[in-house]
Amino acid sequence: MSLPPAAALLSWYDRHARRLPFRVAEGRADPYRVWLSEVMLQQTTVAAVGPRFARFLDRFPDVGALAAAPEAAVMEEWAGLGYYARARNLHAAARAVAARGGFPDTVEGLRALPGIGPYTAAAIAAIAFAVPVVAMDGNVERVLARLTAETRPLPGVKPRLAEAAQGFCADPAMRARPGDFAQALFDLGATLCTPRSPACALCPWREHCAGWTQGIAAGLPVKTPKRARPLRHGAHFLLTDATGAVLLRRRPPSGLLGGMLEIPGAPWRESAWAPAEALAHAPLPGLRWQRLPGVARHGFTHFELSMILFAATVPRLAPPAGMEARPLAAAAAALPSVMRKLLALHESGADGDCVTNDREV
Numbered sequence: 001m002s003l004p005p006a007a008a009l010l011s012w013y014d015r016h017a018r019r020l021p022f023r024v025a026e027g028r029a030d031p032y033r034v035w036l037s038e039v040m041l042q043q044t045t046v047a048a049v050g051p052r053f054a055r056f057l058d059r060f061p062d063v064g065a066l067a068a069a070p071e072a073a074v075m076e077e078w079a080g081l082g083y084y085a086r087a088r089n090l091h092a093a094a095r096a097v098a099a100r101g102g103f104p105d106t107v108e109g110l111r112a113l114p115g116i117g118p119y120t121a122a123a124i125a126a127i128a129f130a131v132p133v134v135a136m137d138g139n140v141e142r143v144l145a146r147l148t149a150e151t152r153p154l155p156g157v158k159p160r161l162a163e164a165a166q167g168f169c170a171d172p173a174m175r176a177r178p179g180d181f182a183q184a185l186f187d188l189g190a191t192l193c194t195p196r197s198p199a200c201a202l203c204p205w206r207e208h209c210a211g212w213t214q215g216i217a218a219g220l221p222v223k224t225p226k227r228a229r230p231l232r233h234g235a236h237f238l239l240t241d242a243t244g245a246v247l248l249r250r251r252p253p254s255g256l257l258g259g260m261l262e263i264p265g266a267p268w269r270e271s272a273w274a275p276a277e278a279l280a281h282a283p284l285p286g287l288r289w290q291r292l293p294g295v296a297r298h299g300f301t302h303f304e305l306s307m308i309l310f311a312a313t314v315p316r317l318a319p320p321a322g323m324e325a326r327p328l329a330a331a332a333a334a335l336p337s338v339m340r341k342l343l344a345l346h347e348s349g350a351d352g353d354c355v356t357n358d359r360e361v
């Protein structure tokens with residue numbers, strides 16, 4: 001199977017490259033910035049990443065500063081971006097890079113760092129170290145499936161697409177500019193070869209695209225249907241005081257949302273929580289809790305979560321062991337998105353039924 005010429009894509013890229021806050025216009029890119037932007041862009045949109053990237057760099061301007069920071073500070077800076085294992089791995093990898101005196105400059109060396117998978121390693125190697133390798137993400141897989149008119153479904157066909165893509169590495173134009181080629185592929189997938197209606201009329205590779213020639217490009221790639229995500233249920237307790245502080249708890253360091261702050265609650269489980277049952281998990285006994293109407297919903301990768309919320313107020317918070325009090329107005333910035341949805345439910349302000357957790361309910 002013949003691949004289209006890299007030179008055609010590079011010449012298109014020279015005219016149409018996206019201006020992105022994390023992209024350098026000229027010269028070799030800084031591996032720290034490339035790495036940070038690629039990690040942020042996993043599961044997060046380019047528009048959302050832009051300001052957060054700048055803010056993160058203000059706080060942790062280089063890999064040494066990130067390595068020296070406490071993990072809690074990194075987790076808080078990541079709040080709202082989701083997929084918090086990324087932040088924990090970022091911090092662990094920064095420490096490994098600082099300990100070895102700099103970033104490895106090979107795909108294999110980069111892959112050995114915490115949280116760096118095949119895509120991110122290839123992207124950093126190509127963009128920051130000019131290694132001729134094609135970084136495969138969902139956009140690039142879509143472009144390859146269309147170029148090769150691949151009708152076998154994803155995800156099973158991923159290895160074949162990756163193998164086909166590495167064929168570009170034999171093209172001298174790609175070998176001369178591996179970083180630009182990687183970014184040109186990203187831009188082609190993001191701006192022309194888009195999921196629903198590819199703009200083939202504007203594409204520099206149209207004449208070489210089997211999907212376009214056969215008139216099947218828009219229907220590719222074929223995907224195996226996903227199974228519905230299971231639903232889990234949570235019950236949380238928003239305890240505030242007269243000074244405007246709210247009671248928060250830090251989650252265990254590993255696992256889902258590991259190390260993040262949360263609004264205390266009952267474990268997330270498959271069956272719904274009856275209010276009386278949930279109250280056994282309230283952070284303080286003997287309070288008059290108001291069950292707010294409605295639920296907050298949040299989607300995780302592997303399950304959907306539906307949460308009910310109880311609220312109570314005390315004159316002055318005295319946090320029990322393992323918990324802390326923070327100003328409610330500032331808490332949102334330190335909480336993950338799932339917890340912010342509980343704050344939004346609370347702010348919606350409707351009255352609910354009152355119940356107590358004096359351990360007799």
Ligand code: SF4
Pocket residue numbers: 143146147192193194198199200201203204205206207209211212217218
């Ligand atoms: S011709 Fe169309 S389908 Fe083929 S690579 Fe270009 S934009 Fe994608």
